[in-house]
Amino acid sequence: DIQMTQSPSSLSASVGDRVTITCRASQDIGKYLAWYQQKPGKVPQLLIYGTSTLQSGVPSRFSGSGSGADFTLTISSLQPEDVATYYCQKYNSAPWTFGQGTKVEIK
Amino acid sequence: EVQLLESGGGLVQPGGSLRLSCAASEFSISTYSMNWVRQAPGKGLEWVSAVDGPTGTTYYMDSVRGRFTISRDTSKNTLYLQMNSLRAEDTAIYYCAKKGTTASPGNYFDWWGQGTLVTVSS
Numbered sequence A: 001d002i003q004m005t006q007s008p009s010s011l012s013a014s015v016g017d018r019v020t021i022t023c024r025a026s027q028d029i030g031k032y033l034a035w036y037q038q039k040p041g042k043v044p045q046l047l048i049y050g051t052s053t054l055q056s057g058v059p060s061r062f063s064g065s066g067s068g069a070d071f072t073l074t075i076s077s078l079q080p081e082d083v084a085t086y087y088c089q090k091y092n093s094a095p096w097t098f099g100q101g102t103k104v105e106i107k
Numbered sequence B: 001e002v003q004l005l006e007s008g009g010g011l012v013q014p015g016g017s018l019r020l021s022c023a024a025s026e027f028s029i030s031t032y033s034m035n036w037v038r039q040a041p042g043k044g045l046e047w048v049s050a051v052d053g054p055t056g057t058t059y060y061m062d063s064v065r066g067r068f069t070i071s072r073d074t075s076k077n078t079l080y081l082q083m084n085s086l087r088a089e090d091t092a093i094y095y096c097a098k099k100g101t102t103a104s105p106g107n108y109f110d111w112w113g114q115g116t117l118v119t120v121s122s
Helices: none
Strands: A004-007 A010-013 A019-025 A033-038 A045-049 A062-067 A070-075 A084-090 A102-106 B003-007 B010-012 B018-025 B034-039 B045-051 B058-060 B068-073 B078-083 B092-099 B109-112 B116-120
Touching: A004 A084, A010 A019, A019 A033, A019 A084, A019 A102, A033 A062, A045 A062, A045 B109, A070 A084, A084 B045, B003 B092, B018 B034, B018 B092, B018 B116, B034 B078, B034 B109, B045 B068, B045 B078, B045 B092, B058 B068
Parallel strands: A010 A102, B010 B116
Antiparallel strands: A004 A019, A019 A070, A033 A045, A033 A084, A062 A070, A084 A102, B003 B018, B018 B078, B034 B045, B034 B092, B045 B058, B068 B078, B092 B109, B092 B116
């Protein structure tokens, strides 16, 4: 099975900072990658699918890039409401595996 | 607006069984694949099982195959997860989640239920 590895596991940044989270697949998954945001105590929400397509309603400060096995989620200007854990997920084929998560905090 | 309402969680002893339900509204589970995703306390997300909308084909993660059964009642627009031979490591919040597109491949999740807690403990 394909493994998904995120880095870092956690990060602390200041409001307004540019934040980058990396997701690496153990094999080529094309562009079949999604990102989710889970705020503390809340249900996960879809942010991005198809590597770079923003889900309706997601602020434009979020963006995704990559292909093959290396992917990136970028928050261009971190806001207090972005405090959350972020997960990548591959969906090229079963099993539809998630990364282990990246916890984002405000410094 | 799409709604997914899970029920059926609770406390069960190791080796016991439980059946989870997920009632869907504002879309047809015959059209979209449906999934169960779980999250152990303080841990990350883990995809558990899926049923394909048009075909009814089922999929399982390795550690639950043979113990869990996903099913659906399209007349009630409801998804189920029958969990047998439960283990302590199955303790988690179980979410049902809707596939985001009818395209394939496309099993990302655009709508999630609120989750139901399953605790396996003696």
